Amino acid sequence: MTLARAKLPKSYCDLLDAMAPGVLITNCDGQIIHGNTAFQTLSGISASELFGLHWSRFLDAENGPQFPTALPNSADDEQPLVFDACLMACTGERRWTRHSVVKLDSNQIPSGHVHTIEDISAIKGAEQTATTAHEALLRECERARVTLECIGDAVISTDAGGLVTYLNAVAEDLTGWSREAALGQPFNRVFRVVDSDTGEPARNPAEWAMESLEIVEIPANSLLLRPDGSELAIEDSAAPILDADGHLTGAVVIFRDHKMSRENTTRMAHLARHDSLTGLPNRLAFAEYFEQSIKLARRHQRKVGLLFIDLDNFKQVNDRLGHKAGDRLLRDVSRKLTSCVRSTDLVCRHGGDEFVVLLSEINHPEDAGGVAAKIWKAAARPFHIQGHSVELELSIGISLYPDDGDDLELLMQRADAAMYCAKHEGGNEYCFYQDGMLRPV
Secondary structure (H helix, E strand, C coil), X not given: CCHHHCCCCHHHHHHHHCCCCEEEEEECCCEEEEECHHHHHHHCCCHHHHCCCEHHHHECCCCCCCCCCCCCCCCCCCCCEEEEEEEECCCCCEEEEEEEEEEECCCCCCCEEEEEEEECHHHHHHHHHHHHHHHHXXXXXXXXXXXXXXXXXXXXXXXXXXXXXXXXXXXXXXXXXCHHHHCCCEHHHHCEEEECCXXXXXXXXXXXXXXXXXXXXXXXXXXXECXXXXXXXXXXXXXXXXXXXXXXXXXXXXXXXXXXHHHXXXXXXXXXXXXXXXXXXXXXXXXXXXXXXXXXXXXXXXEEEEEEEEXXXXXXXXXXXXXXHHHHHHHHHHHHHHXXXXXXXXXXXXXXXXXXXXXXXXXXXXXXXXXXXXXXXXXXXXXEECCEEECCCEEEEEEEECCCCCCHHHHHHHHHHHHHHHXXXXXXXXXXXXXXXXXXX
């Protein structure tokens, strides 16, 4: 039977047109004999235009998966050939479709194939959304994992039954348990804590957090018992883990070495009040000490001296020998300045190559001048930096309480102006503030 004479019974066509999915009837060569109404809508092509076209004409092989070219060749095949393909309508719109193809042998209908075609664009879209969400979740989980591995605190998590589900590297180090050995173990076996005063077991913080559904903290006198028999003073807190619906899924415990925590607190407090390069008190500590010195000087009717010091040729040294040598020189200068003053005085690095010295409770202006001269002589001796002999020049400006002011900002401005006067005179000098001195703009 030729394609031109191939006709389907009207009742058969009416039945196909009533079906929801698209249906194509093709001959053995794959040419379309009939496309039902649903497929015409899907493809945007009328029945007369469909007639004679090859069934693969609408499939986009470049933007979708490869579709099969060999179709079932026996009507006895129990399973249809099923595959997904991207169908391209005449409008250029692409839609995901699922094809189910079976062999057709009938006395009333020409031999060929029946193609059932469902629009699964919504399903594919949902799958893509789910895939995107899953990939985003994996990225967030990885970000969380990296964060937990990098923080300084130990972290252990459990499931709702109290079994360990995670330890970060710090927790491995503090507990003495490897991650592989701890996973799946009861939390109170990995995290054995006792009261340091009584030796009695402390309350399980993970269990406590899950019972209360609140963040809890264990007492500061808690000792963690490690497998090797050693003990570690710790401080920690625990929190319940809830899912999006508010259901309890486990707990997380965060803890740290109490001794290291105290040391870190002390170190941070020191850094907050001291220069990181030289170790000298910074501006904050200097301002506090200034207020104390002014109160004592006022009570005892004495003076306070403020020396503003600039290293005249530091930039040349820094440029010639490099920043590492420059840093070494600043540290050496700091030590020399400290050696030139009393224990009741204070040396501060003001910034860059500038230093400030506070002389508490002096009797006469000459006392401040004497310290300035002592500093100048000490700095005149060569500094030995990286095999080089460095000669340093200083410009020093001096202001006095109460002669030149009674607050730190004013005295600093006037000492700074006096320092620039000394620098203007050729440098390597010290100069007292006098009325009318101004720092050049």
